[in-house]
Every structure is written in C-alpha cells, then in structure tokens.
Amino acid sequence: xxxxxxxxxxxxxxxxxxxxxxxxxxxxxxxxxxxxxxxxxxxxxxxxxxxxxxxxxxxxxxxxxxxxxxxxxxxxxxxxxxxxxxxxxxxxxxxxxxxxxxxxxxxxxxxxxxxxxxxxxxxxxxxxxxxxxxxxxxxxxxxxxxxxxxxxxxxxxxxxxxxxxxxxxxxxxxxxxxxxxxxxxxxxxxxxxxxxxxxxxxxxxxxxxxxxxxxxxxxxxxxxxxxxxxxxxxxxxxxxxxxxxxxxxxxxxxxxxxxxxxxxxxxxxxxxxxxxxxxxxxxxxxxxxxxxxxxxxxxxxxxxxxxxxxxxxxxxxxxxxxxxxxxxxxxxxxxxxxxxxxxxxxxxxxxxxxxxxxxxxxxxxxxxxxxxxxxxxxxxxxxxxxxxxxxxxxxxxxxxxxxxxxxxxxxxxxxxxxxxxxxxxxxxxxxxxxxxxxxxxxxxxxxxx
Amino acid sequence: xxxxxxxxxxxxxxxxxxxxxxxxxxxxxxxxxxxxxxxxxxxxxxxxxxxxxxxxxxxxxxxxxxxxxxxxxxxxxxxxxxxxxxxxxxxxxxxxxxxxxxxxxxxxxxxxxxxxxxxxxxxxxxxxxxxxxxxxxxxxxxxxxxxxxxxxxxxxxxxxxxxxxxxxxxxxxxxxxxxxxxxxxxxxxxxxxxxxxxxxxxxxxxxxxxxxxxxxxxxxxxxxxxxxxxxxxxxxxxxxxxxxxxxxxxxxxxxxxxxxxxxxxxxxxxxxxxxxxxxxxxxxxxxxxxxxxxxxxxxxxxxxxxxxxxxxxxxxxxxxxxxxxxxxxxxxxxxxxxxxxxxxxxxxxxxxxxxxxxxxxxxxxxxxxxxxxxxxxxxxxxxxxxxxxxxxxxxxxxxxxxxxxxxxxxxxxxxxxxxxxxxxxxxxxxxxxxxxxxxxxxxxxxxxx
Numbered sequence: 001x002x003x004x005x006x007x008x009x010x011x012x013x014x015x016x017x018x019x020x021x022x023x024x025x026x027x028x029x030x031x032x033x034x035x036x037x038x039x040x041x042x043x044x045x046x047x048x049x050x051x052x053x054x055x056x057x058x059x060x061x062x063x064x065x066x067x068x069x070x071x072x073x074x075x076x077x078x079x080x081x082x083x084x085x086x087x088x089x090x091x092x093x094x095x096x097x098x099x100x101x102x103x104x105x106x107x108x109x110x111x112x113x114x115x116x117x118x119x120x121x122x123x124x125x126x127x128x129x130x131x132x133x134x135x136x137x138x139x140x141x142x143x144x145x146x147x148x149x150x151x152x153x154x155x156x157x158x159x160x161x162x163x164x165x166x167x168x169x170x171x172x173x174x175x176x177x178x179x180x181x182x183x184x185x186x187x188x189x190x191x192x193x194x195x196x197x198x199x200x201x202x203x204x205x206x207x208x209x210x211x212x213x214x215x216x217x218x219x220x221x222x223x224x225x226x227x228x229x230x231x232x233x234x235x236x237x238x239x240x241x242x243x244x245x246x247x248x249x250x251x252x253x254x255x256x257x258x259x260x261x262x263x264x265x266x267x268x269x270x271x272x273x274x275x276x277x278x279x280x281x282x283x284x285x286x287x288x289x290x291x292x293x294x295x296x297x298x299x300x301x302x303x304x305x306x307x308x309x310x311x312x313x314x315x316x317x318x319x320x321x322x323x324x325x326x327x328x329x330x331x332x333x334x335x336x337x338x339x340x341x342x343x344x345x346x347x348x349x350x351x352x353x354x355x356x357x358x359x360x361x362x363x364x365x366x367x368x369x370x371x372x373x374x375x376x377x378x379x380x381x382x383x384x385x386x387x388x389x390x391x392x393x394x395x396x397x398x399x400x401x402x403x404x405x406x407x408x409x410x411x412x413x414x415x416x417x418x419x420x421x422x423x424x425x426x427x428x429x430x431x432x433x434x435x436x437x438x439x440x441x442x443x444x445x446x447x448x449x
Numbered sequence: 450x451x452x453x454x455x456x457x458x459x460x461x462x463x464x465x466x467x468x469x470x471x472x473x474x475x476x477x478x479x480x481x482x483x484x485x486x487x488x489x490x491x492x493x494x495x496x497x498x499x500x501x502x503x504x505x506x507x508x509x510x511x512x513x514x515x516x517x518x519x520x521x522x523x524x525x526x527x528x529x530x531x532x533x534x535x536x537x538x539x540x541x542x543x544x545x546x547x548x549x550x551x552x553x554x555x556x557x558x559x560x561x562x563x564x565x566x567x568x569x570x571x572x573x574x575x576x577x578x579x580x581x582x583x584x585x586x587x588x589x590x591x592x593x594x595x596x597x598x599x600x601x602x603x604x605x606x607x608x609x610x611x612x613x614x615x616x617x618x619x620x621x622x623x624x625x626x627x628x629x630x631x632x633x634x635x636x637x638x639x640x641x642x643x644x645x646x647x648x649x650x651x652x653x654x655x656x657x658x659x660x661x662x663x664x665x666x667x668x669x670x671x672x673x674x675x676x677x678x679x680x681x682x683x684x685x686x687x688x689x690x691x692x693x694x695x696x697x698x699x700x701x702x703x704x705x706x707x708x709x710x711x712x713x714x715x716x717x718x719x720x721x722x723x724x725x726x727x728x729x730x731x732x733x734x735x736x737x738x739x740x741x742x743x744x745x746x747x748x749x750x751x752x753x754x755x756x757x758x759x760x761x762x763x764x765x766x767x768x769x770x771x772x773x774x775x776x777x778x779x780x781x782x783x784x785x786x787x788x789x790x791x792x793x794x795x796x797x798x799x800x801x802x803x804x805x806x807x808x809x810x811x812x813x814x815x816x817x818x819x820x821x822x823x824x825x826x827x828x829x830x831x832x833x834x835x836x837x838x839x840x841x842x843x844x845x846x847x848x849x850x851x852x853x854x855x856x857x858x859x860x861x862x863x864x865x866x867x868x869x870x871x872x873x874x875x876x877x878x879x880x881x882x883x884x885x886x887x888x889x890x891x892x893x894x895x896x897x898x
Binding site: 010013043048103122147272352385 | 455456482488492513536537551556562596598605835851852
C-alpha cells in the first residue's frame with residue numbers, strides 16, 4: 001500500500017490485493033444469488049439526457065467524445081446542451097432504471113437483480129473517494145406495486161452480505177422518509193425537503209447550526225426547530241424508537257405509516273443481525289429521491305470513511321407511459337471497502353498466485369511428460385504450472401518459493417513421482433492421478449485478521 | 450435476440466443471456482487459474498500519451514472530459530495534442546504494459562496474468578463489432594528474457610480454454626513472423642513489414658491483387674511475388690509445413706529460427722488439441738507489433754465473424770530505462786463469442802433466475818417462519834426466495850413457474866413441511882435442514898445444444 005496510483009483517484013491492485021477483492025466480489029455474488037437475485041450488467045455509458053432526467057446532477061460526470069473525428073481533429077464534447085452526448089455512468093441505479101424500461105416486456109416483475117460494475121465520478125479524489133470505483137447493487141423493482149415487505153427483506157440480505165465479508169462490525173442505520181416528513185408536517189413545517197436537507201447536515205455542522213438554518217431559511221420557530229432536532233436525535237437498537245417518537249406528542253397520518261414501516265424493518269433486521277442494526281432518525285440521504293425506507297451503513301471505528309452501503313425505497317424508480325416501476329435497493333461501495341480491508345490488513349491472501357503445484361523439469365526433454373502430470377493434477381482442480389526451463393532444481397524451487405507456491409513436483413528418469421512441501425521440506429512419493437493437497441493449500445486462502 | 454440495443458454498438462443482455470455470459474467468464478477464469486495465471490484489473494482510462502506510445506493508433510478512441518468544468522460550462526476535450534488527456538482503453542495489452550512498468554518492483558517475473566474487462570472503441574458497429582465489449586486476456590511477461598516455451602504453453606492454455614466453452618469447433622491458426630520475415634529477406638524483399646501488410650489483405654482482396662500490390666508498391670519481381678504467395682498458401686494441420694517451406698528452396702537464418710519455433714508450437718498444440726490447430730503461413734496480424742509467434746482463431750462455419758482469439762509474442766511489451774519486458778499473450782473476444790452463442794443458440798440457461806426454491810406463505814404472519822426455512826436451505830447452498838405476500842397458493846406457484854423456479858415449499862399450521870416439484874407435480878414431506886434438490890436443479894444449468 002506504499003504505492004501511489006499513477007492517476008489520482010484511479011486505484012489498481014497488485015495480484016495479492018486483487019485476490020482479496022475477488023473474495024469480496026465472489027462473496028457478494030454468492031449471497032445475492034442465494035437470495036434469488038439475477039445478475040445483469042448495463043453499458044458503461046448513458047446519454048446526458050438520461051443522466052439529467054431527474055434534474056440537476058449533483059455528481060461530476062465524465063463525458064465522452066471520439067478522439068479522432070471525421071476531419072481528423074480532436075472532437076469537442078457536445079456538452080450538457082446536447083442530450084445525446086454520451087457520458088460514463090456515475091451510479092448503477094440510473095442505468096438500471098433505463099434497463100427496466102427498455103426491457104420491461106422481457107422481465108418478470110417483481111424483478112430482483114444484482115449488478116456489480118465500475119462507475120466513474122470526476123470528483124476531487126480523497127480518502128475513500130475515487131474517480132473509478134466498483135459498486136455492488138441489489139434492487140427489487142415492480143411493475144405497479146411493490147409490497148412493502150421487500151424493504152424488510154433487503155435489509156436482511158444486505159446484513160447477511162456484509163456479515164460474510166472480512167470487515168469489522170458495522171451499523172446498518174435505517175430511517176423512513178414518511179416518518180420524518182409526516183412529523184415535520186405534524187409540527188407545521190411544510191417544506192419537508194428543505195428540512196431533510198438541513199437535517200442531513202447534522203453530523204457536519206452540529207445541532208445549533210442546523211437549528212439556525214431551520215429558523216433562517218425555512219422560517220421555523222424555535223419550538224419547531226427543537227422538535228425536528230429532537231426527532232433526529234432518536235437512535236435505538238430495537239423498536240423502542242416508536243415510543244420515543246410518540247413521546248414527542250406529534251400526530252400525523254403519514255408519520256404513523258412511516259413508524260409502522262420502520263418498526264417492521266427494524267424488528268426483522270434486529271432479529272436477523274442483532275447488534276448491527278439501528279433505527280437512526282437522523283438519516284436523510286441528501287438529494288436522493290427516496291420516498292420511504294432509507295438505509296446507510298458505517299463501519300464501527302471507521303465512521304469517517306463515510307457510508308459503505310446505502311439505499312432506500314423509490315415510489316417511481318422509473319416510468320414508461322402510464323406505467324410506474326417502484327423499487328427498493330442498496331448499493332455497496334466495494335472499492336472503498338476493499339481499500340480499507342487492505343490498508344488495515346483486515347484480510348490478506350495466503351499467497352499471491354493461484355498455483356498450488358510447480359512441476360519441475362529434470363531436463364529439457366521432460367517438458368512434454370511434465371504437461372501430462374500437470375493435466376492430471378488440473379483435472380482434479382489443482383492449479384498447476386510447469387517450469388519453463390530445466391534450470392537447476394534449486395532455481396526451480398526458488399521460483400515456487402518466491403510466489404508462495406506450496407508444492408513442487410519431481411519425476412525421475414524411471415517415471416517415479418515425488419511431491420515436496422517446500423515449507424516443511426517433507427517429500428513423499430505421489431501419483432499425479434490421485435494425489436491431493438490439503439484443502440487449505442488447494443487455492444489461495446483469504447486469511448482474516 | 451429480437452431486441453435492439455438502445456445505443457448502437459452497446460450490447461446489454463437479459464438475465465437468462467447474462468447467465469450464459471457468466472458461464473463463459475467463469476469457465477475462462479477457472480481455466481486460467483488452473484494454469485497459474487493471476488487476476489488483475491487495470492483502470493478503464495489511460496492518458497492519450499500512453500495510448501499513442503507506439504505511434505499512430507489504428508483504433509477509434511473515446512476521450513473523456515468533465516461535463517461540468519470549473520466555470521460550469523461544458524469542457525472541451527483536450528484532443529490528441531494533450532498527452533495528459535484521458536481516454537478509455539481500446540484493448541488490455543496497452544494498459545497491462547503500463548501496469549507492468551509501474552509495478553515492476555512488486556511483481557515476480559515471469560509474471561503470468563489474466564485480465565477480463567470491458568474495452569471501448571468508437572468504431573462503426575457491425576456484426577461482431579461493438580463499441581463496448583469484454584476481452585479476456587492472458588499474457589506472460591518477463592524482465593529481460595522470456596523462454597520461448599511460453600509461446601508453446603499459451604497455445605495449449607488457450608486451446609483448453611476454448612474447448613471448455615459451448616462453441617462449435619475452432620481452428621487456432623498459428624504462424625511466426627521470424628519465419629515470414631526471414632523468408633522475404635531470403636528472396637530479396639527487404640521491406641518485410643510492407644510485405645506482411647500486403648499478405649494480411651489476402652483473404653479480403655485475393656492472391657492476384659496482393660501480387661499486384663507487391664510488384665507496384667514494394668518493387669517485387671513476378672518471381673518474388675509468386676514466392677511470397679507460395680509461402681502464404683501453406684496450411685498444414687501438423688508439422689509438415691516445415692518440408693513445404695523447405696521445398697520452396699529459400700535459405701535464411703531468421704527463417705530457420707522461425708521454422709524451428711513454429712514447429713515446436715504446432716507439434717505440442719496438435720498433440721494437445723488434435724484437429725483444432727493449423728500452421729497457417731498467411732497469418733500476419735496487421736499492424737500489431739508482434740515479433741515471433743502469432744495466433745488467431747476462427748469458429749469453423751463462422752469464419753466471417755472474424756478472429757475470436759488472437760495474439761502473439763512481443764520482444765518488448767514494455768520498457769523501463771534499460772530494462773525490457775518481452776511478453777507473449779492472447780486475447781479472447783468474449784462479447785463476440787457470447788453474441789454468437791446466443792444468436793445461434795449454441796447454449797442456453799435452464800432457467801432465468803438463480804432461485805431453486807420459493808417458500809410460500811400460508812398467511813401474512815408466517816413470513817418470519819418462512820425466513821427460517823429459507824435460511825436453512827441457503828445454508829446448504831440452495832438459492833431460495835420467500836414469497837412477499839400471502840397470495841393464493843395458485844398465484845404463488847405461478848410466480849415460481851413463470852421464472853422457472855423448480856420447487857415450491859409449503860409449511861402448514863402444524864409446522865409440517867412439504868416440497869413440490871412444479872414440473873412433475875410431485876409433492877413430498879421434507880425437512881428444511883436436510884432436503885436437497887437434485888444437483889441439476891441446484892443452480893441454473895447451461896444447456897449446450
């Protein structure tokens with residue numbers, strides 16, 4: 001990790017680091033598939049018109065242009081004014097919404113999908129922020145109505161997925177926009193989006209500054225500001241937040257709906273992942289267009305890293321004519337997580353190569369026979385290399401040792417085979433058709449600290 | 450496959466198609482890892498300066514610019530003149546060369562890597578040509594000297610990888626530039642690059658037109674042109690090409706070296722993949738900077754699709770000060786292959802979802818118990834969904850049927866469990882902690898035509 005990226009914000013892993021990333025990606029894929037999510041990928045590019053469909057983009061977007069245009073000069077980007085201008089996607093939700101609309105006739109709704117891809121943002125890079133990074137998203141989207149229960153289910157899936165990763169304890173913080181918006185209306189604040197935007201700044205600027213914002217910008221009274229902040233201060237690791245909200249004495253129908261929903265999500269999630277779930281009534285999720293449940297997640301002891309997994313419910317993820325596609329989903333910041341796993345050595349690979357066995361060469365003519373030995377080993381899933389040259393055995397063993405390849409294979413002129421564990425030095429007779437290494441040597445293991 | 454991409458040249462798969470693509474990718478990964486290749490990924494962007502390092506780019510490149518620059522206007526691309534301008538990579542070899550140089554101090558040479566990523570080319574889309582597509586590359590790169598045997602080994606690895614895919618018979622066509630260049634010099638043609646470029650047009654324009662090119666543009670005599678074409682006409686499925694070349698009566702040292710190398714590659718590859726390998730002395734591989742072995746591959750009966758896997762040996766894949774990194778590698782055009790597999794129905798998924806079991810709900814209150822059943826099934830690797838609503842059983846079964854989910858699970862008020870195969874209608878008592886579906890139902894299978 002002493003290496004610097006040659007382009008700021010664009011991370012590249014060494015082979016041993018990539019093994020940790022692959023472990024994370026494989027674990028997420030397996031968990032998502034065990035829960036019945038289908039894999040899709042969308043193209044890396046969207047039109048600027050589609051990216052802007054929800055209004056202003058608050059992300060920095062990379063636009064594309066052909067380097068060589070038809071008259072051989074550098075082509076200028078069409079810019080924001082050209083809705084057909086191509087640009088790299090900055091998340092996986094916007095492309096997924098387009099995919100759903102374009103392929104609605106071919107999908108079965110509710111449609112459960114996971115999507116693990118790179119996204120790009122031209123932001124100033126800093127700790128935990130990259131210009132290119134991998135996201136792992138799960139969403140369920142319906143045609144018409146999406147049962148609320150999916151909000152509960154997704155919390156369980158994501159808690160299971162995160163629990164399977166080599167990371168420290170996490171807190172999945174859950175809130176509900178209906179609860180918050182209903183509450184604000186109940187105390188007489190009608191610009192609920194404005195209140196949410198102010199509350200979203202709580203961690204950054206503190207309660208006093210938020211109260212000032214609410215009073216100066218939204219015309220709240222001191223009492224209203226105090227009530228909004230009292231709601232945002234509620235954090236419970238069980239469903240006792242319901243009583244805490246009621247104790248504030250506000251009544252509103254939308255708030256009751258939100259209370260009921262959040263209670264269901266938290267009750268089920270706490271049961272499934274005790275200690276990892278918190279009802280946190282300060283969670284607002286900024287400018288995102290959520291309409292009910294909202295989720296975000298921090299690593300305990302690494303809160304400054306920001307959220308490693310966020311999401312929520314959209315009443316209209318997408319629309320097509322008079323059809324509406326509501327959705328609920330979460331997105332894991334894979335690169336942010338992997339970078340932290342590596343820098344803090346939460347996990348590392350037991351070796352940097354997949355290879356379990358190096359078949360040595362006694363002389364140059366034995367290469368062809370060595371291939372037969374290697375094929376017999378590979379047929380049983382044992383990753384095997386054959387030495388490229390009949391160097392002295394010491395040099396061939398050094399090749400293996402340097403890479404962490406645990407076994408070297410020898411075949412003498414009589415065709416007798418021996419295999420040596422180069423860590424212990426133990427050498428035994430072996431048959432290429434039946435010999436197996438211990439399971440912990442078969443593939444590179446991810447060792448958790 | 451009746452769908453049209455919403456952006457020409459950018460392909461997106463439906464979930465059942467994506468399963469076929471995942472099968473192809475998983476198979477390649479497994480084969481490469483069994484042969485000791487490490488995975489890496491490089492960033493999607495390179496500087497234009499790096500992309501141009503070998504001179505003119507013959508690929509159409511997408512340049513990047515930030516949509517919102519600092520004063521809020523659309524930013525113009527810097528163009529070719531700015532070497533720090535960012536652009537999307539058009540292959541995986543150029544980024545790999547940079548990665549090797551940047552990380553040379555952290556890698557063990559010879560370094561074996563595979564790399565499966567998307568690349569982008571702003572070319573006019575046509576059958577088998579995309580603007581965004583996935584490549585799967587393997588390369589071995591050394592610091593200083595790379596034993597020739599890796600040229601042989603890579604042919605074996607790639608033949609094994611392709612043989613494991615659900616595709617028709619293929620022909621791996623192999624040639625050697627030393628052989629061709631030595632031969633041209635032996636007959637007195639010194640602009641060997643020019644001759645190679647002409648010979649490369651053989652399939653497109655025919656022998657007569659190539660002879661005219663050689664005479665008019667390279668000053669070849671009729672006899673020289675005839676000799677060059679005679680060499681290019683040699684195609685043998687064994688090492689008899691050696692005798693065929695010798696029969697042309699040309700002597701040259703470099704040619705002998707090439708003959709010897711090609712003989713070794715072809716002999717080993719024919720032994721390992723009989724019927725799939727051909728020494729084809731017309732293969733030139735266009736403008737690429739190969740210096741020895743060259744490979745390309747066609748699907749038998751689908752030659753018009755173009756090469757599905759190409760590569761070769763570079764004497765200098767990269768350089769750093771006075772260090773030289775020679776390499777040999779091949780690149781599989783995954784998207785081109787998958788598109789053909791799907792359009793010709795060479796393979797298809799047995800179902801469109803990972804899910805093997807749907808746990809039904811007798812009433813809304815049973816959702817929590819259903820989660821316990823689902824968790825017990827998932828613990829043994831059985832992909833399981835729980836119904837989101839206690840609809841009538843008929844509706845819940847229809848949900849499973851529509852997606853090809855083979856089993857539905859019922860739990861009655863007494864807690865007794867039954868599982869039904871919805872294809873046969875057979876329903877049996879089952880224990881969630883021990884019941885297993887037949888292995889062919891456990892995951893979506895890829896059925897080969």
